[in-house]
Amino acid sequence: MKQTYETVVIFDGTLSEEAIRKENGKIEDFLKSNTEFEKTDVWGKRSLAYIIKKKKSGVYHLYIYQDQSEHNVAQKIEKLLKLNDSVLRHLTVIREIPEIVERRNRNFVEPVEADVEGGEQ
Structure with a gap:
């Protein structure tokens, strides 16, 4: 069964654009030769929430x-x-199929609201 994966990569923010393009190219080449590659979405340079490997920003x-x-x-x-x-950090997740998410959500029972007043009538 085919699964769709999403991998987020944070590159060192102090690297030049050329170095980042080179690293991006290596990853894309690997994925294109080993998977059904869909796309790369570049989110750009951002400040990190906390310092990683003594760096304050990442791409x-x-x-x-x-x-x-x-x-x-x-x-x-x-x-x-x-x-x-x-690469400062990376994370790979399996994208969930919408039909499976919908089926899983249908199996949950809606919570019953309790009598707030607490008295019997």
């Missing part, structure tokens, strides 16, 4: 791709990103 990129779960490409990209010194 955010979102990669969206599909893969068969038995290929373990998500694990391979995680390893590739961990070894990359230009």
Whole structure:
């Protein structure tokens, strides 16, 4: 079964635009050769909520791709990103299919409102 993955990567904000383009190209090439690559969404340079590796800013990129779960490409990209010194942080998640989310939400029972006054009538 194909699953859609989203990987957010925060590159070191002190890198030049050329260095970030080069690192982005490496990641895209890996994903294009190993998955059904959809797109890269560049969120740009932003201040970090807290200091990471003595850096105060980072450049955010979102990669969206599909893969068969038995290929373990998500694990391979995680390893590739961990070894990359230009990457401050990264996170990969599986995008949920809307039908599954809707089915799961239907199974929840609505809470019953309690009698606030507390007295019997």
